[in-house]
Amino acid sequence: MSWLFTYPDTYEIGLPNQGLQILAEIVREHPHAVSERAYAPWIDLEAELRAHGLPLFSVEGHRPAGAFDLIGFNLSAELTYTNLVNLIDLAGIPVRAAERAPHHPLVCVGGHCTYNPEPVADFVDLVVLGDGEEVVTEITDVVLDWKAAGRRDRREVLEALARVPGVYVPAAYEVTYDGPRVRAIEPRWPGVPEQVEKRTITDLGEWPYPRSQLVPLTEVVHDRLNVEVFRGCTRGCRFCQAGMITRPVRERPAEQVRTMVAEGLRRTGYDEVALTSLSTADFSNISELVGGMAGSQPASDGSGDLCGPVSVSLPSLRVDAFGVGIAAELQKGRRSGLTFAPEAGTWRMRQVINKLIRDEDLYGAVDSAYSQGWRRVKLYFLTGLPTETDEDTLGIAELAANCIEVGRQHLRSPGVTVSVGGFVPKPFTPFQWFGQNTVVELGRKIGLLRDAFRGVKGAQMKWHDPTATQVEGLLSRGDRRLGPVIESVWRRGGTFQEWSEHFDLELWTDAMAEHGLSMDDYVHRHRTEDEVLPWSHLSAGLHHDFLWQDWQDALAEVGLPDCRWTPCYDCGACTGYGVEHVVASATPPAGGSQGTGQGLTWTPPDRTGAAATAVPVSIGAAARRPT
Amino acid sequence: MSRLRIRYAKRGRVRFLSHRDVARCLERAVRRAGLPVAYSQGFSPRARLHFGLALSNGFEGDAEYFDVDLVDGRAHVAVDELAGVLSDVLPEGIDVAAVVPIEAGTPSLQEAVVSCTWRFTVADASSEALAEAAAQLTARESIPLTLVRKGKQVSEDLRPLLGAVVAEPGERGAELTVDLGTKPRSVRPVEFLSALDAPELVGDVADVRVLRTHQWINVDGRRCEPISLGAPSTHVEERAS
Numbered sequence: 049m050s051w052l053f054t055y056p057d058t059y060e061i062g063l064p065n066q067g068l069q070i071l072a073e074i075v076r077e078h079p080h081a082v083s084e085r086a087y088a089p090w091i092d093l094e095a096e097l098r099a100h101g102l103p104l105f106s107v108e109g110h111r112p113a114g115a116f117d118l119i120g121f122n123l124s125a126e127l128t129y130t131n132l133v134n135l136i137d138l139a140g141i142p143v144r145a146a147e148r149a150p151h152h153p154l155v156c157v158g159g160h161c162t163y164n165p166e167p168v169a170d171f172v173d174l175v176v177l178g179d180g181e182e183v184v185t186e187i188t189d190v191v192l193d194w195k196a197a198g199r200r201d202r203r204e205v206l207e208a209l210a211r212v213p214g215v216y217v218p219a220a221y222e223v224t225y226d227g228p229r230v231r232a233i234e235p236r237w238p239g240v241p242e243q244v245e246k247r248t249i250t251d252l253g254e255w256p257y258p259r260s261q262l263v264p265l266t267e268v269v270h271d272r273l274n275v276e277v278f279r280g281c282t283r284g285c286r287f288c289q290a291g292m293i294t295r296p297v298r299e300r301p302a303e304q305v306r307t308m309v310a311e312g313l314r315r316t317g318y319d320e321v322a323l324t325s326l327s328t329a330d331f332s333n334i335s336e337l338v339g340g341m342a343g344s345q346p347a348s349d350g351s352g353d354l355c356g357p358v359s360v361s362l363p364s365l366r367v368d369a370f371g372v373g374i375a376a377e378l379q380k381g382r383r384s385g386l387t388f389a390p391e392a393g394t395w396r397m398r399q400v401i402n403k404l405i406r407d408e409d410l411y412g413a414v415d416s417a418y419s420q421g422w423r424r425v426k427l428y429f430l431t432g433l434p435t436e437t438d439e440d441t442l443g444i445a446e447l448a449a450n451c452i453e454v455g456r457q458h459l460r461s462p463g464v465t466v467s468v469g470g471f472v473p474k475p476f477t478p479f480q481w482f483g484q485n486t487v488v489e490l491g492r493k494i495g496l497l498r499d500a501f502r503g504v505k506g507a508q509m510k511w512h513d514p515t516a517t518q519v520e521g522l523l524s525r526g527d528r529r530l531g532p533v534i535e536s537v538w539r540r541g542g543t544f545q546e547w548s549e550h551f552d553l554e555l556w557t558d559a560m561a562e563h564g565l566s567m568d569d570y571v572h573r574h575r576t577e578d579e580v581l582p583w584s585h586l587s588a589g590l591h592h593d594f595l596w597q598d599w600q601d602a603l604a605e606v607g608l609p610d611c612r613w614t615p616c617y618d619c620g621a622c623t624g625y626g627v628e629h630v631v632a633s634a635t636p637p638a639g640g641s642q643g644t645g646q647g648l649t650w651t652p653p654d655r656t657g658a659a660a661t662a663v664p665v666s667i668g669a670a671a672r673r674p675t
Numbered sequence: 676m677s678r679l680r681i682r683y684a685k686r687g688r689v690r691f692l693s694h695r696d697v698a699r700c701l702e703r704a705v706r707r708a709g710l711p712v713a714y715s716q717g718f719s720p721r722a723r724l725h726f727g728l729a730l731s732n733g734f735e736g737d738a739e740y741f742d743v744d745l746v747d748g749r750a751h752v753a754v755d756e757l758a759g760v761l762s763d764v765l766p767e768g769i770d771v772a773a774v775v776p777i778e779a780g781t782p783s784l785q786e787a788v789v790s791c792t793w794r795f796t797v798a799d800a801s802s803e804a805l806a807e808a809a810a811q812l813t814a815r816e817s818i819p820l821t822l823v824r825k826g827k828q829v830s831e832d833l834r835p836l837l838g839a840v841v842a843e844p845g846e847r848g849a850e851l852t853v854d855l856g857t858k859p860r861s862v863r864p865v866e867f868l869s870a871l872d873a874p875e876l877v878g879d880v881a882d883v884r885v886l887r888t889h890q891w892i893n894v895d896g897r898r899c900e901p902i903s904l905g906a907p908s909t910h911v912e913e914r915a916s
Binding site for chain 1: 693706714722
């Protein structure tokens with residue numbers, strides 16, 4: 049029984065993916081299973097492969113992809129969907145699941161995008177929702193049994209797989225439509241669940257993976273040791289799908305983190321370690337943890353002697369938890385870039401999206417950074433958020449300019465790089481009902497900011513292409529009718545759409561027109577509370593009522609403190625699965641406004657009246673604040 | 676602070692690793708082996724590894740070198756065992772052949788190396804024909820080479836940098852062994868092949884296996900290797916003269 053774990057983008061992008069490395073290791077520990085890996089060949093190699101009649105092959109053994117029993121794809125970004133189809137084809141497998149024979153590999157997908165796998169439903173045999181550590185072995189065993197019984201009927205194994213919790217088999221469900229909407233999604237095979245629930249591992253401490261992180265010989269992104277310090281996040285940022293679908297918070301024991309870091313550095317020879325999570329500064333007692341690591345590496349003889357400086361990077365830093373203490377610890381090693389994500393320019397806007405950090409929190413964080421020797425910090429923002437006004441958009445430039453002023457107290461010419469991305473509403477978030485801004489509107493807002501940044505010395509602005517944002521939005525909340533669209537784009541050569549030099553909006557708009565579908569219906573239309581969403585038969589544990597209420601709270605500009613340190617809002621993620629937050633400390637991190645409720649005037653919101661039902665946002669023009 | 680000089684080979688599939696990739700790989704290996712590497716000072720401390728002449732992507736090497744600075748007194752370093760220890764933590768194809776301590780003030784590899792011996796293996800050529808082409812080349816008084824430098828065409832003479840050339844039959848085709856000088860600049864193996872001007876023999880340069888067999892330094896007017904693996908063969912001595 050063999051798995052081919054595949055990332056649908058280049059080796060340089062895909063190799064560091066920790067999810068695939070974890071699963072590949074767990075499968076290798078199975079007594080009757082093996083695993084190898086594959087990545088998307090770049091355009092030139094693909095052309096050579098096709099010219100010579102060679103298939104997609106594995107990195108380790110150079111085995112043809114079609115010889116594996118299961119191909120497991122990680123789907124982390126919507127724009128890789130055409131690469132998924134391309135790789136299935138390059139493996140010599142019919143791209144449509146319905147046309148496959150028993151001897152073909154089973155095509156499995158997992159990763160954050162699979163919370164709405166409907167756009168790729170035609171191409172895949174099975175979908176995994178949630179943490180893969182346990183379910184990968186359960187799938188392996190089902191396929192082993194099927195092979196032992198003669199590997200006769202594909203439907204037989206898919207029915208068995210559909211009974212595994214966390215596994216969704218798209219072919220087992222019938223979707224009917226009503227204009228742009230979905231009318232109903234119903235099981236069409238007996239014995240499959242009406243709603244497929246995600247999988248959640250309860251204790252990250254039981255899964256110290258990857259034990260042997262791969263060390264590539266060529267340069268890749270995130271080329272360093274990665275140690276996941278916790279999974280899940282309950283900050284409750286309303287735009288953030290990752291934070292919603294990976295609840296609850298499960299921290300790795302600090303001692304295990306230390307061991308994984310020390311052993312990992314020794315084994316790999318890396319001099320940089322990233323402590324990964326959705327918000328690493330929230331890890332209990334993070335200062336002490338980082339303090340013991342930065343700038344030091346134990347010698348291999350265990351003498352406690354130092355081998356050389358180690359730099360510690362903390363991706364996803366929250367500004368309200370970043371102080372001089374952490375900054376001082378980090379700068380002991382080689383200084384890596386610092387990125388903060390205030391996400392929105394004004395406090396009002398940040399209450400809407402529930403990113404409850406005050407302007408002062410940001411200034412405090414950048415002050416810590418500049419005072420500890422950083423010359424440039426990166427700030428990440430979203431635009432096109434629900435209820436966003438031009439005042440909110442321009443607030444981004446104001447915040448950035450103020451950060452530079454803060455830096456002037458420490459440096460002659462401090463720098464700020466501002467990165468602006470267009471907001472894409474995601475399934476299983478309170479914003480899943482929101483109609484995304486049009487390309488024109490996003491372009492207008494980016495233009496406003498470019499004008500505002502002119503003449504701000506030290507500021508550099510970067511932005512994400514709004515046309516790519518539109519296609520991400522299309523695929524993020526689309527239904528199965530997008531399958532033929534993806535296939536059309538692929539047949540016309542539209543691979544590597546994540547890469548700006550290959551992305552082509554026209555391929556997508558042409559394919560939509562060809563199949564009689566409207567970009568407006570899929571991307572820009574506000575959804576209503578009673579609408580059957582394309583992912584209604586799937587569950588991330590979050591109650592529909594919780595998400596809708598949170599959407600209403602957003603529109604009422606009501607912030608919601610972190611449930612780790614405040615009473616439960618009954619979102620459903622813990623209670624539904626009988627799991628709990630696993631944190632080492634019941635006290636919120638020092639400083640900052642969230643969690644402590646400081647700076648917040650939180651009162652139970654008024655849940656009656658017009659604000660509870662209307663969606664006070666407009667399309668294509670500057671949105672006004674709700675009154 | 677003390678310094679070690681390390682000789683290694685890069686053979687097989689790893690020949691497709693770039694010089695920078697190999698450098699990072701060796702740096703990780705040195706840390707994996709637990710060597711007490713010295714680091715540079717400043718905002719961005721780097722391990723103090725000093726690399727010799729770069730080996731182009733696609734070429735193999737039997738005599739590659741780098742130096743590493745160690746902090747004294749940190750940990751006991753058993754130099755005799757180090758070649759084995761390092762080879763164990765390096766990928767297949769990169770093997771450490773020897774490690775020797777070198778004295779302070781020893782010229783760096785970049786400064787000291789004056790020439791390299793290269794072996795070209797040409798699959799479908801006869802060694803006699805290659806020998807003849809080589810004889811014609813070495814008989815010339817000057818071998819002008821046109822280069823583009825900073826957008827301008829400049830002409831250089833390859834002849835003073837071209838040493839002895841020997842062609843002989845080998846296991847995988849005809850083998851052409853040649854000494855190419857490195858001062859004032861290194862002659863690139865592909866420059867030599869194009870100067871040979873024998874397209875009917877060499878064909879596509881990408882199909883030629885290229886191996887650097889030796890790097891040479893001068894010590895008291897005598898040509899020798901930075902680290903010699905036993906006594907040099909008489910064959911090499913002959914060609915050196």
